[in-house]
Amino acid sequence: MAKPKARQMADLSDLAVAGAEVTVRVTPKAAFNAVQRQGDIIKVLVTTVPEGGKATADVQALLARALGLAPSRLELRRGATSRDKTFVVRAA
Template structure:
């Protein structure tokens, strides 16, 4: 026994407390979500299977829907828009976003949002 906790060799993203759409990194977290542009209203919600869905009223042209998604996440999780970046899926509905910051603090904000919004 090395005296290290059982989870020392487990990747941070594999710890059981994190939602399926979130992955912890050393400098923040990545979020996977599905985007619905041209929705009736802008809303961020979890689906029945635990995935994350963002509906935005903006059209998917000239980056308007992407900017609306970033603004929606920033407002919901109370983080600066400048810390959120789309890293994959810029023109697709399935996107991966990076949120820079201290991972535990970000997970705490996201967990707080999940508690308030089911």
């Protein structure tokens, strides 16, 4: 899958520690792709429609890019069908 282009990309490299849990709030069908950080809250906006796991895959790709990691190092822990998702950073 191609990397989704993002209009705004927050630097989340400080969270890229093995074993760390990253909880995000997802907005599907947004006007543009973005990763926004507002204090402790991380918002991920994706243009993808939430069907068949497509939006979750794009969220994982954008979040990995913001963390400076490969998407394969992020594992979805909770929220496969929810707007609130928790990812875990796996060791390299």
